[in-house]
Amino acid sequence: QGQVIGYLGSTGSSTGPHLHYEVVVxxxxxxxxxxxxxxxxxxxxxxxxxxxxxxxxIDNLILEASKKK
Structure with missing residues (x-):
């Protein structure tokens, strides 16, 4: 808990933001x-x-947000 689990960004030749996720033990x-x-x-x-x-x-918030698209 309290550890970084990922970064959001756009680096190199990417065409948009993406999540880099890895597990290090x-x-x-x-x-x-x-x-x-x-x-x-x-x-x-x-x-x-x-x-x-x-x-x-949270489920209700997600449902409402999906209706606004």
Whole structure:
């Protein structure tokens, strides 16, 4: 948490902004599609309720933004 996960920009001969994304573990680049990550404890109680409310709010914002195109 709190680490940079990507940069947005346009460099070299690119025709527009793009995202450069990579995963580095112990100084070595890793394939993010096959990387085994530790699992976390499931959300429960108030934390789960809060998450579900926030998710619903974000889903609604995305839906409204897509209608404005």
């Amino acid at each position: 112990n100084g070595r680049k890793e394939n993010s599609q096959t990387l085994k990550l530790p699992s976390a404890a499931p959300l429960e109680g108030n934390n789960k309720n809060f998450f579900e409310i926030q998710k619903r709010n």
